[in-house]
Amino acid sequence: MNLKTSVTKAPRANGASAATAASGAAVMVKPVSNAIRILRHLTQTGAPERATDVARHLSINPSTCFNILRTLVAEEVVDFNALSKTYSAGLGLTRLVEQLVTQGQRLQLATPLMHDLAARFGVTVTLWRRIGMDRMVLVSSESSPTDLHIGMPAGQRLPILMGASGRLFAGSLGLSDKQLRDEFDQLRWARPLTFETYMREVTRAKRRGWASDDGYFATGVLAIAAPVRDPSTGISFTVSTVMIRGDRDEAAVEALGNAVRDLAQQLETVIF
Known part of the structure; x- marks a missing residue:
């Protein structure tokens, strides 16, 4: 006996539900999306990159990309090399995965x-x-x-x-x-x-x-x-x-x- 029952009505035409609105499930927040794209890019390439290169590869505004990278560095999920001015996936990201x-x-x-x-x-x-x-x-x-x-x-x-x-x-x-x-x-x-x-x-x-x-x-x-x-x-x-x-x-x-x-x-x- 398999139990898999549809339990929701069709979505309302106007407005989001209180719980959906609170969770942001129906909203795409672009800076968050870009931050995830940057993290994915840095982990996939495996090599340190300058902010301008990251911005070019991902077609993100250079200023926006720089600010997101700075935030990710502050949150310790991205590392910044002051000598080479490059960014790479940080130890904090590894800890999150672990x-x-x-x-x-x-x-x-x-x-x-x-x-x-x-x-x-x-x-x-x-x-x-x-x-x-x-x-x-x-x-x-x-x-x-x-x-x-x-x-x-x-x-x-x-x-x-x-x-x-x-x-x-x-x-x-x-x-x-x-x-x-x-x-x-x-x-x-x-x-x-x-x-x-x-x-x-x-x-x-x-x-x-x-x-x-x-x-x-x-x-x-x-x-x-x-x-x-x-x-x-x-x-x-x-x-x-x-x-x-x-x-x-x-x-x-x-x-x-x-x-x-x-x-x-x-x-x-x-x-x-």
């Missing part, structure tokens, strides 16, 4: 913990990463070894407020009730769900440390999720379990919710 690779390796350490919970409760366990203010992406999934399980493909993206994980993110984005309602109105649920009910579930999730979605995201599916917090106590990931709706009683759901919350706390020590 940190990204290290986190990828740490995510692999989460797999056996997720597998254990999947086997113990007969559920599918998924790990979601927050992307900006408006999306989350599925980065890992472990299925139960039973004959019947719910498969979810890695790379699937969902609106930040969707499902059980969405009820966790909703309480941490710092959006006003109006902004949350505007975002909520853009979601397409499998069965009717009012904003008032959704917000009561957001509040309940804060209180007990885990959230649930009882067939609203996908028909016939119960999901339970808990937050995986980074060192700043922000929610960077969520760990979620999905199972057939109505397959277990309230006490069993409560026990699973507590187990998911405990797993999330374990993952915090592994991932960060």
Whole structure:
């Protein structure tokens, strides 16, 4: 059984949503784009270059290119040789890449913990990463070894407020009730769900440390999720379990919710 459901309505004709506007997902900021192009160029060439040469190769205004390079030097991702007046990829950029690779390796350490919970409760366990203010992406999934399980493909993206994980993110984005309602109105649920009910579930999730979605995201599916917090106590990931709706009683759901919350706390020590 594969679970990959379209959950957003067509985009509104006028204006961007509050979360999209906050994340800049629909906006191309040219100086940022040029900075990334410069970094990519310096790492690909592997040889120091003068600012004028970088500007010529990338067709960037020389003055703009010079100012971006100075900023990148100040941020320690580009090195400047005062004698030759040349720029090259800096040690700070290498450290950023190393940190990204290290986190990828740490995510692999989460797999056996997720597998254990999947086997113990007969559920599918998924790990979601927050992307900006408006999306989350599925980065890992472990299925139960039973004959019947719910498969979810890695790379699937969902609106930040969707499902059980969405009820966790909703309480941490710092959006006003109006902004949350505007975002909520853009979601397409499998069965009717009012904003008032959704917000009561957001509040309940804060209180007990885990959230649930009882067939609203996908028909016939119960999901339970808990937050995986980074060192700043922000929610960077969520760990979620999905199972057939109505397959277990309230006490069993409560026990699973507590187990998911405990797993999330374990993952915090592994991932960060």
